[in-house]
Amino acid sequence: MVNDEDRIFADALGAAGAVGGGSGGRFGARLAARYLRKDVHETVLTLELPADRAASHVAATLARVGRLLDAPGPDDSCGSVVRALVGGGFGGMNPVVVTVTLTPADPGTTTASVRGAAKEGLIKQHAGLKTTRLVTDLLTS
Incomplete structure (x- = not known):
């Protein structure tokens, strides 16, 4: 990774x-x-899926909106991490690194921490925030 x-x-x-x-x-x-400064936004949500299915769901979702950088893999004993490069901002031309850290909560639920980070120039596009919201909406729908 x-x-x-x-x-x-x-x-x-x-x-x-x-x-x-x-x-x-x-x-x-x-x-x-x-x-360039980073625009970073993080949010935490609960997925009603076991950890292995949640990792597959997150990877498929990120693959739809961007290019996977890392395949779902174990992150010590606490879960897995999936990372992708997604186009954000005007025309999708601003690269956004989206990192989703999955942690098993209960046998049927998984906690997902979604982090979006983008570089910002003079014109603030808030691509990290907007892309994090987009990914969160896609994961929960």
């Missing part, structure tokens, strides 16, 4: 910069990513 959100953002923004500016655009976008 790639644990460093900033590295994920640098790679994603660098790939976008390379499309328009080649290797110079990639370098510039990766450099700029270091200095």
Whole structure:
């Protein structure tokens, strides 16, 4: 699992910069990513599913809206973590790292902590907040 959100953002923004500016655009976008602030939002919800089915449900949901970075896997003995890169903001062009941490609560329920983080430029799009709300709505519907 790639644990460093900033590295994920640098790679994603660098790939976008390379499309328009080649290797110079990639370098510039990766450099700029270091200095941008993050918009982070976290929420906790309860899924009425056992932990293994909840992990599959979360992975399928994140795969529908973005690109999975990590397959559901054990996170020590407390559950699992699923992470994806989702397009947020205007036109879905702002990369958002969505991390869902699943913890078994009861035999039939699982607690899901949903975290959305996005880099923000001069124009605040609140992509982390909006994407977290979107994923939460999709998981509970």
